[in-house]
């Protein structure tokens with residue numbers, strides 16, 4: 001995810017590679033990043049924190065405390081810290097870094113191709129200047145959406161970040177059905193992708209039309225699509241999906257409790 005961020009940031013015209021400082025506990029990774037993007041490397045997290053205006057923390061949630069706690073005093077008063085770790089609540093971050101302006105940021109993996117969704121939450125909701133910085137900084141990676149509170153942030157994470165994984169699960173069901181009917185694997189994959197992309201783009205380009213209306217236009221009464229939709233409703237697919245969303249949200253709360 002950090003690499004996706006770096007790639008996106010370098011697409012803005014206000015950040016040059018030399019001004020992006022990177023640190024990592026694996027020297028091999030740092031070397032690769034320098035070769036690929038021409039960024040500057042730091043010898044330690046502490047050195048990076050001392051030099052950076054904005055610190056983006058992109059370690060796994062379970063690594064966050066070990067990474068930040070020993071160097072928390074190196075962070076400056078008012079320094080901007082953007083944390084990507086899922087499940088690490090604002091309250092925990094504020095306790096760790098009370099002197100900082102903190103942003104929780106949740107990207108999804110389409111950010112890798114600049115088609116991401118990036119939800120963010122500020123510890124000070126009225127920090128308009130920081131809001132502007134976050135929106136400008138991450139716009140090259142996709143659509144940047146401000147969250148009103150932590151509850152929205154968690155819902156966004158389940159629907160959009162985990163949701164990307166859920167969409168791939170659905171795509172595999174489509175692909176399997178097509179494969180079972182004798183198509184080559186590459187064709188089955190391409191047909192699946194085009195079905196999802198086509199439906200999404202049609203919805204995106206029909207901004208005056210609701211998704212429900214677009215569905216009605218596909219499904220004529222007593223027709224083929226209507227029969228399939230009726231079965232989906234009888235089988236309570238929505239209920240099954242909602243349970244999965246709630247399971248993901250529950251796991252997020254468990255991680256948050258473990259890291260508190």
Ligand SMILES: NC(=O)c1ccc[n+]([C@@H]2O[C@H](COP(=O)([O-])OP(=O)(O)OC[C@H]3O[C@@H](n4cnc5c(N)ncnc54)[C@H](OP(=O)(O)O)[C@@H]3O)[C@@H](O)[C@H]2O)c1
Pocket residue numbers: 001002023024025026029045058059060061063066067084085086106107108109161
């Ligand atoms: N991947 C996603 O789709 C996604 C989406 C939204 C948010 N996020 C969030 O983004 C964060 C990063 O996820 P990821 O998938 O990019 O993880 P990742 O591939 O494991 O990258 C994390 C990197 O942090 C390094 N690291 C760990 N502890 C460190 C320390 N103390 N000092 C310096 N470097 C350290 C790791 O080094 P090693 O290689 O040595 O372990 C690794 O290179 C997570 O908090 C995740 O919740 C990810």
